[in-house]
Amino acid sequence: MRLIQITDLHLSDRQDTPAADALRWAITESNRSSPDLVTFTGDMTTYGTEASARHFLEQAGTLTSPWVFTPGNAELRDPGAQRVLAQCTERRSMSLGGVRFLLPDTSCGRISPYDREWLTGEGASDTPPRVLLTHYPIDVLEADSRSWIEAWLQKHPVEMYLAGHRHFSRSRSVSGCWEVITRGLDPDKAFDGPPGICLFERKAGGDWSQTEIPWPYEHSLLPAATDQSPVGWSIHGDPLETVKKTRQAGLNVLELRPRELDYDLSATVKELDALRQERPVYLSWHLPNLRWIPKSCDIDGRAEVSRQIDDARACGVDSFTVHVPRITAAGMYGVGDEPADAWRILLDCYHELFRESVEEGIRVSIENIHNQPGTPADRASREFGTEIGECLAWIDAVAGSFDGAGRVGAHFDVGHARNNGELGNLQPIGDWYARIGSRITGYHIHQVRPHEETGKLTNHRDIKDIYDRTVSYAGFLHAWSKRLINREPLFIEVRIAEERRRTTRLFQEIFS
Incomplete structure (x- = not known):
C-alpha cells in the first residue's frame, strides 16, 4: 500500500x-x-x-x-x-x-x-x-x-x-x-x-x-536589477553609524532611517563619499509617516518629511521609502469606492513633497503597512493600504500625478503582508507577489514570530533559515526566480543588531 x-x-x-x-x-x-x-x-x-x-x-x-x-x-x-x-x-x-x-x-x-x-x-x-x-x-x-x-x-x-x-x-x-x-x-x-x-x-x-x-521550486536568483549583490540592510538609527557599519560589512545596498532628528548630515555625506569611493552603492532613505488628522483635515509629519527629503537628496539617494498614508481605510473613501476628501488632500501632499525628486530621477517606493493581529478585513476596522487593491490604487494615483510615472513603485514588506490581521489569510503573500510583483522597486525582509514573553506576533525579527517560522521564504525565492516579482534591492529590516547581521549573511549566501 x-x-x-x-x-x-x-x-x-x-x-x-x-x-x-x-x-x-x-x-x-x-x-x-x-x-x-x-x-x-x-x-x-x-x-x-x-x-x-x-x-x-x-x-x-x-x-x-x-x-x-x-x-x-x-x-x-x-x-x-x-x-x-x-x-x-x-x-x-x-x-x-x-x-x-x-x-x-x-x-x-x-x-x-x-x-x-x-x-x-x-x-x-x-x-x-x-x-x-x-x-x-x-x-x-x-x-x-x-x-x-x-x-x-x-x-x-x-x-x-x-x-x-x-x-x-x-x-x-x-x-x-x-x-x-x-x-x-x-x-x-x-x-x-x-x-x-x-x-x-x-x-x-x-x-x-x-x-x-x-517541491523543487525555482532557484535562479541572479542577475538582479543592481550590478552588485541586491542584499543590504535598513537600520533605524543614526545615519552616520549606519553608513560606517555598511562600510565595515562590505555591503553595497543600504537604507538610512533616522531615529533621532539631530543627526549629523555633513558627517554622513562625508562617510557616504568614502563608501562610494570603495564600491558601487544603492542608497535608500526611509522617511517618517504622513498621518491624517481627521478633526483638522490636516497632515501630521509634513514638515519633517520635507526636511528629510532635502537631507536625503544631499546624500545622493537613489530612492525614498515612504509608507502609504496613515489613515483608516474608511477615512480614505466616501460612498462605495469613491475617494474621500482625505484622498485628494493626501495625494496633493505627496505630489508636492516628491515632485522635484521624481524630476531628478529619484525613485519613490511606497510601502505596505500591516494591521494588528485579529483585525477584521472590513474598511471600518483596518488601516488603509493593508489591502492589495488599495495599495496599488494609491501607487497608481501618486505615479499618475507625475510625468515620470516609472519612478514610483511598491516597496514590498513581506512580513507586513503576513502579519496583517484577517487579511493575512484572505490575501496570502503569494497574491501580493502576483498582483504587485511587476511594480516592486524594493523590499523589506524580516521575520514575523510570536514574542518570547507576550506571545504576540512581532515584526522585524531575524530569519534563521529559509524555512523559518512564520514566513517561509521558499515562495519568495520561487517568485523572484520566475520573475513574478522584480529583482530589486533587498533591505534586511531587522531591529536587533546581531539578528540583523545573521540574517544579512544568510541572504548574502543565498544570493551569492
Whole structure:
C-alpha cells in the first residue's frame, strides 16, 4: 500500500502564485509516483472561497490514482468552498489494499458527536487495519475531543493517524498509534524544511515508512536589477553609524532611517563619499509617516518629511521609502469606492513633497503597512493600504500625478503582508507577489514570530533559515526566480543588531 498525502496548501483564487505552481507540481508528481491513494488532509484553500475550491477540484480531477479529501479550518472561513466541496467530504471511509481508511472531520478543532458515534461503530466492526486521515493533530484538538480520541485509539488499534495543520513535521506514538503530521505544501508557511508532499508505504506487519518529496521550486536568483549583490540592510538609527557599519560589512545596498532628528548630515555625506569611493552603492532613505488628522483635515509629519527629503537628496539617494498614508481605510473613501476628501488632500501632499525628486530621477517606493493581529478585513476596522487593491490604487494615483510615472513603485514588506490581521489569510503573500510583483522597486525582509514573553506576533525579527517560522521564504525565492516579482534591492529590516547581521549573511549566501 502506497499513500501520498497533500496538505495545507492555502490556495487563493489566483492561479499565478507560487502556491498554484506547487499544486500543479504535486499533482504531476503524484501521477508520476502512481500511489494506491492520494489524500488531501485539509486547508487546501486559504479562505474557503468558491473560486479557490474549484481550482483545487480541477487539479485534483487530473489525478490518475483514487483520492479522498477531508476539510481543514481554512475551508470554513467562507461558505463558498463548503458548497463546492460538499460531495468530496461525504466520503468518510474507504477500504483499499487491505487497509480501512477513516476520515473524521476535525476542521472545527473537535470531533463532533456524529463522528464519535460513527467512529464507535467503526471500532466495533471487524475491519482490516485502520488508518485515520484528518486535519487536526491530536494535541491541538479541544480538550474533550483529545481525551475522547486518545481513549478510542487505546481501545481500537490504528496503524497511523495522519494530519497536517501545524505547518511542521513530527511523528510520535499516541495510545499505541503512530501519529504523523507533515509541514504541507504552502511555499510561504511550511517551516523546518521545504514545502512538499509525503509518500507513505505500508510494509508487512503494518509498519509504515515516510518519505518526504520536496517541491523543487525555482532557484535562479541572479542577475538582479543592481550590478552588485541586491542584499543590504535598513537600520533605524543614526545615519552616520549606519553608513560606517555598511562600510565595515562590505555591503553595497543600504537604507538610512533616522531615529533621532539631530543627526549629523555633513558627517554622513562625508562617510557616504568614502563608501562610494570603495564600491558601487544603492542608497535608500526611509522617511517618517504622513498621518491624517481627521478633526483638522490636516497632515501630521509634513514638515519633517520635507526636511528629510532635502537631507536625503544631499546624500545622493537613489530612492525614498515612504509608507502609504496613515489613515483608516474608511477615512480614505466616501460612498462605495469613491475617494474621500482625505484622498485628494493626501495625494496633493505627496505630489508636492516628491515632485522635484521624481524630476531628478529619484525613485519613490511606497510601502505596505500591516494591521494588528485579529483585525477584521472590513474598511471600518483596518488601516488603509493593508489591502492589495488599495495599495496599488494609491501607487497608481501618486505615479499618475507625475510625468515620470516609472519612478514610483511598491516597496514590498513581506512580513507586513503576513502579519496583517484577517487579511493575512484572505490575501496570502503569494497574491501580493502576483498582483504587485511587476511594480516592486524594493523590499523589506524580516521575520514575523510570536514574542518570547507576550506571545504576540512581532515584526522585524531575524530569519534563521529559509524555512523559518512564520514566513517561509521558499515562495519568495520561487517568485523572484520566475520573475513574478522584480529583482530589486533587498533591505534586511531587522531591529536587533546581531539578528540583523545573521540574517544579512544568510541572504548574502543565498544570493551569492
